[in-house]
Amino acid sequence: MAAALVLVLVVVGSILFHVLSPWWWPPIASNWGYIDNTLIITFWITGAVFSAVVLFLAYCVWRFRHKDGQKAAYEPESKKLESWLTIATAVGVAAMLAPGLYVWSQFVTVPEDATDIEVVGQQWQWNYRLPGADGKLGKADNRLVTFENPLGINPEDPAGQDDLVIEAGELHLPVGKPVRMLLRSIDVLHDFYVPEFRAKMDLVPGMVTYFWFTPTRTGTFEVLCAELCGTGHGYMRGTVLVDTEEDYQAWLEEQTTFAELAGARKLAAGKP
Amino acid sequence: MVDATPRADDIIPPAEVPELELYHPKSWWTTYVFSQDAKVIAIQYAGTAIAIGLVALVLSWLMRLQLGFPGTFSFITPEAYYQFVTMHGMIMVIYLLTALFLGGFGNYLIPLMVGARDMVFPYVNMLSYWVYLLAVLVLVASFFASGGPTGAGWTLYPPQAILSGTPGGQSWGIILMLVSLIIFIIGFTMGGLNYVVTVIQGRTRGMTLMRMPLTVWGIFTATVMALLAFPALFVACVMMLFDRVLGTSFFMPALVEMGQQLSYGGGSPILFQHLFWFFGHPEVYIVALPAFGIVSDLISTHARKNIFGYRMMVWAIVVIGALSFIVWAHHMYVSGMHPWFGFFFATTTLIIAIPTAIKVYNWVLTLWRGDIHLTVPMLFALAFIVTFVNGGLTGLFLGNVVVDVPLSDTMFVVAHFHMVMGVAPILVIFGAIYHWYPKMTGRMLDERMGRFHFWVTFVGAYAIFFPMHYVGLVGVPRRYPELGDSAFIPASVHDLNAFITIAALIVGFAQMVFLFNIFWSLRHGKEAGPNPWRATSLEWQTPTTPPPHGNWGDERPVVYRWAYDYSVPDAPQDFIPQNDPWPQKVPAARQA
Numbered sequence: 035m036a037a038a039l040v041l042v043l044v045v046v047g048s049i050l051f052h053v054l055s056p057w058w059w060p061p062i063a064s065n066w067g068y069i070d071n072t073l074i075i076t077f078w079i080t081g082a083v084f085s086a087v088v089l090f091l092a093y094c095v096w097r098f099r100h101k102d103g104q105k106a107a108y109e110p111e112s113k114k115l116e117s118w119l120t121i122a123t124a125v126g127v128a129a130m131l132a133p134g135l136y137v138w139s140q141f142v143t144v145p146e147d148a149t150d151i152e153v154v155g156q157q158w159q160w161n162y163r164l165p166g167a168d169g170k171l172g173k174a175d176n177r178l179v180t181f182e183n184p185l186g187i188n189p190e191d192p193a194g195q196d197d198l199v200i201e202a203g204e205l206h207l208p209v210g211k212p213v214r215m216l217l218r219s220i221d222v223l224h225d226f227y228v229p230e231f232r233a234k235m236d237l238v239p240g241m242v243t244y245f246w247f248t249p250t251r252t253g254t255f256e257v258l259c260a261e262l263c264g265t266g267h268g269y270m271r272g273t274v275l276v277d278t279e280e281d282y283q284a285w286l287e288e289q290t291t292f293a294e295l296a297g298a299r300k301l302a303a304g305k306p
Numbered sequence: 307m308v309d310a311t312p313r314a315d316d317i318i319p320p321a322e323v324p325e326l327e328l329y330h331p332k333s334w335w336t337t338y339v340f341s342q343d344a345k346v347i348a349i350q351y352a353g354t355a356i357a358i359g360l361v362a363l364v365l366s367w368l369m370r371l372q373l374g375f376p377g378t379f380s381f382i383t384p385e386a387y388y389q390f391v392t393m394h395g396m397i398m399v400i401y402l403l404t405a406l407f408l409g410g411f412g413n414y415l416i417p418l419m420v421g422a423r424d425m426v427f428p429y430v431n432m433l434s435y436w437v438y439l440l441a442v443l444v445l446v447a448s449f450f451a452s453g454g455p456t457g458a459g460w461t462l463y464p465p466q467a468i469l470s471g472t473p474g475g476q477s478w479g480i481i482l483m484l485v486s487l488i489i490f491i492i493g494f495t496m497g498g499l500n501y502v503v504t505v506i507q508g509r510t511r512g513m514t515l516m517r518m519p520l521t522v523w524g525i526f527t528a529t530v531m532a533l534l535a536f537p538a539l540f541v542a543c544v545m546m547l548f549d550r551v552l553g554t555s556f557f558m559p560a561l562v563e564m565g566q567q568l569s570y571g572g573g574s575p576i577l578f579q580h581l582f583w584f585f586g587h588p589e590v591y592i593v594a595l596p597a598f599g600i601v602s603d604l605i606s607t608h609a610r611k612n613i614f615g616y617r618m619m620v621w622a623i624v625v626i627g628a629l630s631f632i633v634w635a636h637h638m639y640v641s642g643m644h645p646w647f648g649f650f651f652a653t654t655t656l657i658i659a660i661p662t663a664i665k666v667y668n669w670v671l672t673l674w675r676g677d678i679h680l681t682v683p684m685l686f687a688l689a690f691i692v693t694f695v696n697g698g699l700t701g702l703f704l705g706n707v708v709v710d711v712p713l714s715d716t717m718f719v720v721a722h723f724h725m726v727m728g729v730a731p732i733l734v735i736f737g738a739i740y741h742w743y744p745k746m747t748g749r750m751l752d753e754r755m756g757r758f759h760f761w762v763t764f765v766g767a768y769a770i771f772f773p774m775h776y777v778g779l780v781g782v783p784r785r786y787p788e789l790g791d792s793a794f795i796p797a798s799v800h801d802l803n804a805f806i807t808i809a810a811l812i813v814g815f816a817q818m819v820f821l822f823n824i825f826w827s828l829r830h831g832k833e834a835g836p837n838p839w840r841a842t843s844l845e846w847q848t849p850t851t852p853p854p855h856g857n858w859g860d861e862r863p864v865v866y867r868w869a870y871d872y873s874v875p876d877a878p879q880d881f882i883p884q885n886d887p888w889p890q891k892v893p894a895a896r897q898a
Binding site for chain 1: 384385388457458459461463465466469471472473475559560561562563564565567571572573574575576609610611612614615616617618640641642645646648649652653656657659660663664666667668670671673674675676677678679680685688691692695696699700702703706707708709711712713714715716765768772773776777779780781783785786787788790792793794796798799802870872873874875880
């Protein structure tokens with residue numbers, strides 16, 4: 035009796051917890067509302083299955099609990115029932131997979147007009163690089179990383195001279211414009227994670243990874259590292275500000291190019 | 307129709323080979339310590355696994371104390387926190403769950419359930435345990451080495467695992483971890499070959515494959531998988547050890563550490579992840595399949611009803627085992643691998659839900675129109691179904707590539723895998739210990755302590771891990787020693803964390819009741835007799851309880867039926883043992 039009751043309470047309690055919980059994702063700030071929708075579809079389907087299975091379990095425990103003289107039925111299998119259950123499960127799985135794959139195809143298709151923004155992770159700070167007036171990022175290599183050149187930008191590549199370098203600073207993005215985040219690491223794995231953007235991706239040393247999104251509202255958002263990167267992992271935070279176009283342009287004006295940075299650091303270090 | 311009851315023309319073939327002589331122990335040492343008896347080896351495996359598991363349990367308390375009350379315990383530095391996380395995960399997955407299910411239950415149950423006198427290679431079986439013990443000792447040594455154990459996370463992802471920014475990365479921690487894993491895999495291979503060959507070659511007459519209890523099917527399939535999956539981890543460990551010690555660059559690209567250019571170059575960190583998860587995903591099922599098998603037998607026995615859809619259950623085990631080798635990269639959706647892999651791995655991952663769901667339906671349908679005895683093993687089996695269904699369903703979130711993107715690397719993942727491969731299999735382990743303890747010792751475990759242990763463990767574990775999913779939904783990343791004061795994390799999340807910690811401490815202490823019960827019942831438990839649960843499978847039909855070395859006395863049993871003849875119409879009792887020729891008068895074996 036108690037067992038059946040507890041099973042019912044598990045279902046009721048879980049549903050109440052879900053409905054009444056103040057713990058839910060932060061309001062979205064990107065175009066990935068589809069991801070939230072797929073998640074909600076999944077909640078409905080899985081919630082229904084969980085409730086159905088556990089309530090049926092509770093019913094069996096209550097209805098067929100041992101009493102004197104009771105004997106169980108003998109029924110080795112039922113092809114018909116097993117086939118129907120298999121088909122119903124397959125349909126449910128397809129109902130979750132189909133929207134999932136549809137949204138994933140959007141996730142992996144970067145729009146033509148997306149602006150490239152580079153994120154460079156290192157233990158334990160976030161650096162960024164934006165293309166300069168030419169709209170292109172210069173080549174980079176971890177072998178070239180020095181004090182004067184913290185992001186390892188290739189000085190031989192003319193496309194890199196006007197790149198804007200933001201070392202451990204804040205990143206600004208214009209609202210409503212798609213951006214492709216190119217991700218690079220100069221030491222270990224990191225993961226560029228802004229909960230409100232929903233999308234995230236690992237930074238892997240030795241390769242460039244990417245994801246894209248469109249910021250949909252202005253505001254200040256926290257960047258966290260979501261891939262264990264050593265002792266400072268939990269403290270590797272940054273800030274992204276989504277600006278209106280005017281604010282964004284004003285901010286761009288204040289940034290330092292690679293050429294300026296390298297020159298200034300060489301002077302400071304007393305090198306020719 | 308299922309290969310169930312014997313028919314008139316069902317002649318059991320005569321034995322084709324004479325019995326082999328077993329090694330007879332000559333001293334106390336060869337009887338109890340360097341024993342070649344699978345049952346003694348099983349207890350050695352189980353005792354060692356539970357002992358090291360207790361270490362991991364204490365580590366989880368320390369982690370939860372830090373997460374629930376950050377800043378209160380000054381000795382839990384971020385370094386220490388990562389060391390606790392890493393060792394907790396690695397010990398629980400490899401040294402406890404894998405070792406206990408395969409080395410513990412596999413050794414005890416396979417020979418008894420298939421009617422063998424012992425494993426087919428008893429000497430190698432003995433070595434397997436001692437090599438496992440060595441692996442555990444090397445692991446324990448890393449706690450005392452300078453720099454402490456590794457804090458790289460149980461996934462040991464390079465490059466950080468072998469660099470100085472990670473605890474143990476440039477000291478002994480990571481080296482001892484890798485060496486311990488290598489030793490573990492060597493030891494496991496010795497045991498694993500034994501389990502597989504014993505199931506294939508050691509079955510008694512009449513024990514066809516489709517008459518084996520699902521426990522044997524689960525452990526057998528899991529062992530085959532482990533023999534195929536562990537080599538991937540083995541080579542990954544060797545390669546990382548070379549990277550760390552010899553300066554090779556298998557997993558190490560050109561990189562700059564704390565302003566210093568390192569001499570590595572050209573390696574791929576993602577290669578390690580592929581190798582790790584090619585092992586790591588099957589590993590989930592290496593732990594789950596024995597649990598599936600055992601829980602099937604617990605439900606059938608204690609509901610006095612045949613398992614529903616036995617053939618489907620066997621095929622589901624085999625299909626899940628096979629499919630689990632082509633889903634591994636669902637752990638890597640945001641790793642930076644080519645994003646198109648997402649389509650393939652999401653599809654395979656969700657397909658695996660179908661045979662898994664069939665298993666759940668069949669467990670529940672076994673209870674339908676059963677005669678359910680709510681014994682302690684049955685309670686644990688019911689709790690397993692609840693937690694496994696819960697954890698399995700959240701797997702559909704994480705397996706569906708695009709839904710995984712916001713949730714990956716958050717506490718949602720931690721809640722999911724603890725529910726599905728932590729709590730669920732451990733509930734089965736408890737159920738199995740309450741179920742088979744009478745066979746191992748001749749005495750029952752105390753029922754009242756058992757019920758107390760059950761209710762606190764089940765309700766408590768659910769209270770720990772169900773709310774944890776919502777911490778992840780908020781967006782809290784995993785592997786953070788503290789949350790700080792992020793704007794997107796409401797203050798109430800800290801209260802929820804404190805609640806989870808208190809629940810974890812309570813559940814942890816309830817395990818002490820279980821341990822006490824195990825020792826107390828050795829002397830004071832009720833006499834069990836040979837078959838206290840009135841079960842059909844062969845281990846309950848031994849002439850002596852606990853069974854001695856060689857198991858069967860003068861003659862091995864002959865099997866006439868499957869393991870699930872409960873409540874057969876017209877039968878004299880509500881169970882017919884596998885070695886009972888009913889309704890034939892003359893045993894078929896004697897006719898041959």
